[in-house]
Amino acid sequence: MEIINLAGQWRLVRLADGSARPMEVPGDIYSALIQSGELKDPYYGESELKAQWPGREDWKIERSFTIPEHFLQLETIRLQADVIDTISEVYINGSLAGTSNNMFRSFEANPKPLLHPGENFIAVIIRSPEQAAIREAARLHYPIPASLYPVSSPHRNLIRKAQCMAGWDWGPCLMTGGIYDSIKLIATDGPVIKYVQTRMKALGPFPATEEEPASGPDFSLDIFADIEVPEEMDIETEFFLVGRHVSHDCHLVSNYHLAAGTHRISATMLVKKPDLWWPNGHGKPALYDLYLKTGSDPLSEISAEVHKKIGFRELRVVSEEDDIGRSFKFVVNGKEIFAKGANWIPADALPSRWTRARIAGLLDSAVEAHMNCLRVWGGGRYESDDFYELCDERGIMIWQDCMFSCALYPSSPEFLSNVEAEITHQVKRLSDHPSIALWCGNNEALGAITWYEESKKNPARYIVDYDRLTEGVLGRVIRALDPDRCFWPSSPSAGPNDFSDNWHSDERGDMHFWSVWHEGKPFSEYLTVQPRFCSEFGFQAFPSMRTIESFAPSDERNISAPALEAHQKHPRGNSLILDTMLRYFRLPKGFWELVYLSQVQQAMAIRTAVEYWRSAMPRCMGTLYWQLNDVWPAVSWSSLNYDGTWKLLHYEARRFYAPVILALFIKDGIAQAHIVSEIPGEHTATITLQLLDFHGEPRGVLCTNSSTITNLTSQIVWHMPVSELPYKPEEAYIEAALDVPDLGISTIAILFLTEPKRCKLADPGLDVTLATNEKGQIEATVHASEAPAFYVALELEGLPGQFEDAGFYCKKGARKKVAFISEETATTRKHASIATQRAHAEASAISMANASLQARLRVFHLQNSFEH
Numbered sequence: 001m002e003i004i005n006l007a008g009q010w011r012l013v014r015l016a017d018g019s020a021r022p023m024e025v026p027g028d029i030y031s032a033l034i035q036s037g038e039l040k041d042p043y044y045g046e047s048e049l050k051a052q053w054p055g056r057e058d059w060k061i062e063r064s065f066t067i068p069e070h071f072l073q074l075e076t077i078r079l080q081a082d083v084i085d086t087i088s089e090v091y092i093n094g095s096l097a098g099t100s101n102n103m104f105r106s107f108e109a110n111p112k113p114l115l116h117p118g119e120n121f122i123a124v125i126i127r128s129p130e131q132a133a134i135r136e137a138a139r140l141h142y143p144i145p146a147s148l149y150p151v152s153s154p155h156r157n158l159i160r161k162a163q164c165m166a167g168w169d170w171g172p173c174l175m176t177g178g179i180y181d182s183i184k185l186i187a188t189d190g191p192v193i194k195y196v197q198t199r200m201k202a203l204g205p206f207p208a209t210e211e212e213p214a215s216g217p218d219f220s221l222d223i224f225a226d227i228e229v230p231e232e233m234d235i236e237t238e239f240f241l242v243g244r245h246v247s248h249d250c251h252l253v254s255n256y257h258l259a260a261g262t263h264r265i266s267a268t269m270l271v272k273k274p275d276l277w278w279p280n281g282h283g284k285p286a287l288y289d290l291y292l293k294t295g296s297d298p299l300s301e302i303s304a305e306v307h308k309k310i311g312f313r314e315l316r317v318v319s320e321e322d323d324i325g326r327s328f329k330f331v332v333n334g335k336e337i338f339a340k341g342a343n344w345i346p347a348d349a350l351p352s353r354w355t356r357a358r359i360a361g362l363l364d365s366a367v368e369a370h371m372n373c374l375r376v377w378g379g380g381r382y383e384s385d386d387f388y389e390l391c392d393e394r395g396i397m398i399w400q401d402c403m404f405s406c407a408l409y410p411s412s413p414e415f416l417s418n419v420e421a422e423i424t425h426q427v428k429r430l431s432d433h434p435s436i437a438l439w440c441g442n443n444e445a446l447g448a449i450t451w452y453e454e455s456k457k458n459p460a461r462y463i464v465d466y467d468r469l470t471e472g473v474l475g476r477v478i479r480a481l482d483p484d485r486c487f488w489p490s491s492p493s494a495g496p497n498d499f500s501d502n503w504h505s506d507e508r509g510d511m512h513f514w515s516v517w518h519e520g521k522p523f524s525e526y527l528t529v530q531p532r533f534c535s536e537f538g539f540q541a542f543p544s545m546r547t548i549e550s551f552a553p554s555d556e557r558n559i560s561a562p563a564l565e566a567h568q569k570h571p572r573g574n575s576l577i578l579d580t581m582l583r584y585f586r587l588p589k590g591f592w593e594l595v596y597l598s599q600v601q602q603a604m605a606i607r608t609a610v611e612y613w614r615s616a617m618p619r620c621m622g623t624l625y626w627q628l629n630d631v632w633p634a635v636s637w638s639s640l641n642y643d644g645t646w647k648l649l650h651y652e653a654r655r656f657y658a659p660v661i662l663a664l665f666i667k668d669g670i671a672q673a674h675i676v677s678e679i680p681g682e683h684t685a686t687i688t689l690q691l692l693d694f695h696g697e698p699r700g701v702l703c704t705n706s707s708t709i710t711n712l713t714s715q716i717v718w719h720m721p722v723s724e725l726p727y728k729p730e731e732a733y734i735e736a737a738l739d740v741p742d743l744g745i746s747t748i749a750i751l752f753l754t755e756p757k758r759c760k761l762a763d764p765g766l767d768v769t770l771a772t773n774e775k776g777q778i779e780a781t782v783h784a785s786e787a788p789a790f791y792v793a794l795e796l797e798g799l800p801g802q803f804e805d806a807g808f809y810c811k812k813g814a815r816k817k818v819a820f821i822s823e824e825t826a827t828t829r830k831h832a833s834i835a836t837q838r839a840h841a842e843a844s845a846i847s848m849a850n851a852s853l854q855a856r857l858r859v860f861h862l863q864n865s866f867e868h
């Protein structure tokens with residue numbers, strides 16, 4: 001087998017005027033135009049509005065390449081591109097070699113008759129996706145609506161392209177296109193392996209012990225390979241597995257006599273007691289290397305080879321009728337697992353920035369916050385191989401939506417056959433990743449039937465469309481090609497064959513709970529439901545200082561300035577943030593205080609929901625907040641800033657997703673503390689709850705308790721009506737200490753008894769000094785000399801990186817040391833945006849010893865006295 005890799009330097013030609021500029025492939029049109037200086041950074045100011053024209057035009061991406069003589073003598077030659085976005089024609093030496101119309105299918109053509117030895121040309125014409133969608137709309141027999149956002153490209157639902165590229169309520173409308181991932185010519189005389197898929201079955205029970213056993217029962221492993229041969233031939237195949245304790249039995253060699261065409265061949269291995277793959281926090285995610293090599297007989301020359309990493313685990317989605325309604329939970333290797341995580345959207349609005357390093361950085365942050373599950377949301381894309389490999393390695397379970405979101409979709413034969421090819425490819429590509437927990441038909445496409453005038457008037461027509469797509473294609477294909485994995489019809493959904501919209505039912509299946517954000521209800525509204533599994537709930541905040549500085553000019557650092565409004569895509573977003581702020585806090589003095597406070601309230605909102613729902617375990621078995629990351633620097637529901645640094649919510653997530661927590665909340669006027677544990681074995685936890693006034697003086701112990709905690713349990717340890725507490729709610733707060741000595745856990749959490757704006761917060765006399773610690777890091781010592789300080793957050797203006805903790809509570813008199821993790825050492829460095837790199841260059845001019853560092857320090861904490 002010989003490969004000519006076509007990645008590298010291409011030319012991008014604007015068909016309207018013939019102008020050309022260089023383009024890196026893999027890459028996208030917008031990134032090339034930014035690189036050539038013709039397009040102003042669309043992430044800056046209001047530039048997105050002026051960056052709509054490239055998506056409305058046709059482009060050509062072209063290059064020349066050399067074919068050696070002997071390459072053409074090989075029997076088959078294929079041109080293969082993993083992702084072409086979206087409507088394209090591919091020409092070789094001026095003749096059409098193939099077309100594409102789906103970003104989620106791989107492209108393949110036979111260019112052999114068009115090639116000649118020496119220099120050849122390839123040109124990929126990318127048609128305007130917007131014009132293509134408009135043309136599709138004109139062909140419809142009845143309207144098929146999709147939700148629109150402030151800057152939107154119409155009819156996005158009619159073309160198979162990442163839906164959020166057309167604009168979303170957190171993302172820009174940048175209808176770019178291009179060639180992503182690899183593009184190459186492959187020539188061979190021998191067999192070609194098209195896909196390899198495995199199925200595995202545990203042959204015995206999983207050990208009943210609570211401690212995660214490193215190795216499980218024996219597994220039988222079936223391996224299926226789709227092999228194509230150009231002509232009748234004998235082939236030899238070799239399957240082998242490499243990993244700990246793998247025996248010789250896992251090395252199989254077979255011979256086949258095959259006619260020309262594609263054949264599915266299979267092999268079965270017995271794998272004795274492999275190490276198991278566990279989700280993060282429950283054990284190691286052990287992986288094994290599986291190889292398949294094949295060639296013409298004898299196997300003197302290997303003509304094709306596939307290597308993949310697989311994990312031995314049994315992952316079941318258990319959703320059964322019960323006393324409450326219909327359960328929803330993950331059971332891995334026989335163990336019930338509470339899914340802790342968030343929703344994932346693409347790593348960037350510009351595909352050229354979807355790098356492995358950035359994805360790894362974002363996933364590392366998820367792991368640091370104890371997440372074990374992410375939902376790949378249906379408005380983005382089936383992620384890259386990099387993404388799933390990195391999730392496999394980190395033990396992150398993936399809820400995998402199919403790529404349909406917040407819209408109705410056609411059910412014409414052409415559309416459905418296009419989707420059938422798409423989902424067939426994606427399932428065959430991805431099904432061996434141990435991280436993928438389930439397939440889900442779409443995001444909110446079932447619910448969307450009730451959103452539009454057209455579908456409200458004629459629901460039957462749209463339900464039929466919905467069912468043809470969801471059950472008729474997606475469900476059917478997925479069940480056939482990946483029979484061991486759950487197919488869940490939609491998110492949210494009450495379950496298969498249930499067409500009710502599950503937005504407000506906390507009894508069945510998965511729920512999206514948006515009343516606190518979209519309906520502007522108080523945080524206590526989270527306590528009115530106990531979802532079986534909450535796959536979406538969220539609250540917006542402004543991004544951190546450096547992110548705002550990366551897109552807002554210095555005279556626009558104000559939430560209603562044009563640059564800020566252009567980065568707030570939710571029409572009522574800023575009003576909802578401000579309404580909430582007025583409900584809970586006093587209006588802060590300056591812009592940066594307001595930004596900080598928006599993050600405090602976001603952290604409080606999501607903490608309220610997660611702590612309550614974790615305490616409702618096992619009725620509730622999962623919480624995935626909306627959303628982990630951002631595609632550009634924006635005001636959004638994300639817990640990570642666009643540059644990968646953490647908003648206060650992410651630090652809070654590291655606390656509320658810890659394996660053992662004290663969940664503190666007030667429900668129906670009753671303050672309460674629950675201890676929630678997901679640690680195997682029995683452990684003794686001591687809990688001390690005391691009242692303190694806002695000067696930090698202890699005002700009485702409410703409870704000291706010693707409890708035995710076991711895996712997957714939630715126990716109430718204390719409760720009392722707020723009205724019966726010996727102090728008025730505005731005069732005191734609860735400080736709750738949790739210690740589990742044998743696990744090395746010692747945490748302190750606090751609970752306000754009324755809205756912070758009513759509390760008699762005192763000036764903590766916060767003193768923060770910077771020094772260099774023994775690791776050479778900048779380290780802040782935070783001292784609250786006069787009174788306790790709440791939600792303390794530090795920023796070093798202009799320095800890339802972040803403090804290791806933020807949003808923390810500082811007891812009166814305590815000194816807390818917090819190191820600054822500079823971008824050199826942090827994972828954030830791996831996904832530095834252009835803006836951060838700019839800031840980095842500026843910052844490197846600053847010497848650590850420089851006194852100006854102290855001048856760059858900004859200290860935030862909750863306060864109620866502002867001089868305006």
Ligand code: BMA
Pocket residue numbers: 168169170379405406443444512536626
């Ligand atoms: C959800 C998602 C997204 C959206 C978010 C915030 O329901 O599925 O479509 O961005 O709400 O409105």
